[in-house]
Amino acid sequence: xxxxxxxxxxxxxxxxxxxxxxxxxxAEATSGREAIQLxxxxxxxxxxxxxxxxxMNGLDAISAIRSEFSNARIVVLTSYxxxxxxxxxxxxxxxxxxxxxxxxxELLDTIRAVHAGKKTLSPEVSFQLAxxxxxxxLTPAEIRVLRSIAExxxxxxxxxxxxxxxxxxxxxxxxxxxxxxxxxxxxAAMIGFRRGIIEM
Amino acid sequence: MLTSQPDPESRSEELLDLPIRFGKHHSVGYPVLRAxxxxxxxxxxxxxxxxxxxxEEERERRLARECRISLDVRLAERARIARELHDTLLQSFNGxxxxxxxxxxxxxxxxxxxxxxLRGAIELANKAIVEGREAVEGLRSPARESNxxxxxxxxxxxxxxxxxxxxxAAAFHVDVKGRSRRLRPIVCDEFYRIAREALxxxxxxxxxxxxxxxxxxxxxxxxxxxxxxxxxxxxxALAEAGQRGHYxxxxxxxxxxxxxxxxxxxxxxxxxxxxxxxxxxSLAYATTCSASHGSSDxxxxxxxx
Numbered sequence: 155x156x157x158x159x160x161x162x163x164x165x166x167x168x169x170x171x172x173x174x175x176x177x178x179x180x181a182e183a184t185s186g187r188e189a190i191q192l193x194x195x196x197x198x199x200x201x202x203x204x205x206x207x208x209x210m211n212g213l214d215a216i217s218a219i220r221s222e223f224s225n226a227r228i229v230v231l232t233s234y235x236x237x238x239x240x241x242x243x244x245x246x247x248x249x250x251x252x253x254x255x256x257x258x259x260e261l262l263d264t265i266r267a268v269h270a271g272k273k274t275l276s277p278e279v280s281f282q283l284a285x286x287x288x289x290x291x292l293t294p295a296e297i298r299v300l301r302s303i304a305e306x307x308x309x310x311x312x313x314x315x316x317x318x319x320x321x322x323x324x325x326x327x328x329x330x331x332x333x334x335x336x337x338x339x340x341x342a343a344m345i346g347f348r349r350g351i352i353e354m
Numbered sequence: 355m356l357t358s359q360p361d362p363e364s365r366s367e368e369l370l371d372l373p374i375r376f377g378k379h380h381s382v383g384y385p386v387l388r389a390x391x392x393x394x395x396x397x398x399x400x401x402x403x404x405x406x407x408x409x410e411e412e413r414e415r416r417l418a419r420e421c422r423i424s425l426d427v428r429l430a431e432r433a434r435i436a437r438e439l440h441d442t443l444l445q446s447f448n449g450x451x452x453x454x455x456x457x458x459x460x461x462x463x464x465x466x467x468x469x470x471x472l473r474g475a476i477e478l479a480n481k482a483i484v485e486g487r488e489a490v491e492g493l494r495s496p497a498r499e500s501n502x503x504x505x506x507x508x509x510x511x512x513x514x515x516x517x518x519x520x521x522x523a524a525a526f527h528v529d530v531k532g533r534s535r536r537l538r539p540i541v542c543d544e545f546y547r548i549a550r551e552a553l554x555x556x557x558x559x560x561x562x563x564x565x566x567x568x569x570x571x572x573x574x575x576x577x578x579x580x581x582x583x584x585x586x587x588x589x590x591a592l593a594e595a596g597q598r599g600h601y602x603x604x605x606x607x608x609x610x611x612x613x614x615x616x617x618x619x620x621x622x623x624x625x626x627x628x629x630x631x632x633x634x635x636s637l638a639y640a641t642t643c644s645a646s647h648g649s650s651d652x653x654x655x656x657x658x659x
Contacts, residue, residue, distance in 0.1 A: 158445075160441070160442075160445040160446070160449065161449075162445060162446045162448075162449030162450065162478055162481070162482070163445050163448060163449045163452075164449075165449055165453070165474075165478065166448065166449035166450065166451070166452025166453050166456075167452060169452060169453055169456040169471055169474070170452050170455060170456045170459075173456050173459055173460050173464075173467070173471075206440075206441070208604070233440050233444060233445070233448075254444075254445070254448040255448065257448060257451070257452055258451050258452055258454075258455035259455075261452075
């Protein structure tokens with residue numbers, strides 16, 4: 155089953171898969187919600203899942219499918235190499251995390267590997283993961299602060315928005331900058347987007 | 355443009371004017387009074403320089419704040435463009451690459467299928483070009499260059515009306531209420547794009563015979579209304595269209611919210627569609643002095659973000 159809200163990606167996958175004698179595309183879904191419904195009907199061996207979709211994103215759909223079908227095998231297809239997002243996807247129950255740029259070389263092998271019970275990542279993603287493996291991760295509170303920074307808020311506004319004292323916010327902003335090794339707030343927001351800590 | 359606070363310098367000018375107004379002291383009085391005025395100016399200078407310094411600091415603070423806001427708006431716009439590229443053009447290219455890969459896989463053993471796939475890929479490439487062109491057009495707003503939203507929307511609507519010469523050709527009409535004013539550049543851009551999307555829907559899908567664009571330049575707000583008398587959409591389809599991003603509804607709403615406005619859509623089967631975008635005047639209208647004096651309007655705008 156292929157889940158992606160962009161028709162050309164679905165068409166591309168359909169073409170590639172249909173040309174293989176050992177593979178068959180059984181269903182196409184355009185949102186996380188539809189993916190859950192179609193999964194129940196078709197029980198595909200492997201599901202290809204986009205992350206950013208309008209109606210229920212891929213991560214939520216993976217969690218929902220895996221809670222109902224614990225042996226579901228899901229490959230994430232994404233445009234973003236961010237290590238934090240990859241980690242979230244694997245924790246939600248995905249077996250593989252592939253970048254859309256590399257699909258033509260990696261998709262078929264990945265589908266077969268995942269079907270055989272293996273886990274795999276695009277090389278680019280594994281580099282990113284390796285680079286930040288030893289880093290101190292941001293706490294959920296710090297991620298909320300980073301998201302607010304990225305929305306263009308000053309510390310005082312962040313304090314109001316998150317109902318925190320200004321001292322707490324000042325401290326958390328300092329932690330965010332140092333953990334991300336960011337030069338300033340804008341840089342921190344950019345790193346946050348790139349690593350998939352916060353959504354664009 | 356005058357600021358509401360009288361300038362300390364203009365007060366000493368008034369003093370100098372006195373003898374001229376009282377004519378009869380003119381010949382002897384003028385130099386004497388000028389000296390007195392200079393002395394007063396000197397005595398007061400300590401005080402007035404402090405006032406001036408405070409005003410200067412206040413102005414710098416305002417400018418810094420305005421700069422930060424316009425930077426934030428630009429950052430948000432950049433994020434939007436990046437998102438749009440990710441969501442459309444780049445996805446299309448990735449889809450195309452998959453197609454070409456398939457063709458190349460099939461070519462040695464199943465050439466007929468490969469050639470069929472290749473034709474499909476050419477169609478897709480064509481679609482990608484159209485998509486890319488639309489994305490680029492979305493970035494350029496003729497309204498901003500002239501700061502004349504009404505004119506830009508009028509020419510656009512007339513272009514659509516002229517291009518659609520078929521059986522469903524609609525009459526396009528523009529109505530302006532209130533005194534047209536200069537808009538903040540970002541407002542010009544976003545209102546133009548919202549109008550463009552709404553007009554595209556009306557001309558392409560509504561099958562209406564009458565399409566109107568109304569502009570209300572009120573003291574309280576700026577309002578744009580695009581209306582057609584076409585076939586309309588029922589409430590359920592409308593809600594679904596909003597969720598799925600059909601008819602560009604999500605995009606229009608996002609644009610309206612980006613500048614602090616509100617988008618409302620009314621529609622009913624066979625009763626046409628009305629799309630309205632409202633924006634508070636303090637956020638909509640350009641304050642011509644904001645760059646040099648930091649007017650109270652600009653300050654109010656700043657407080658809203």
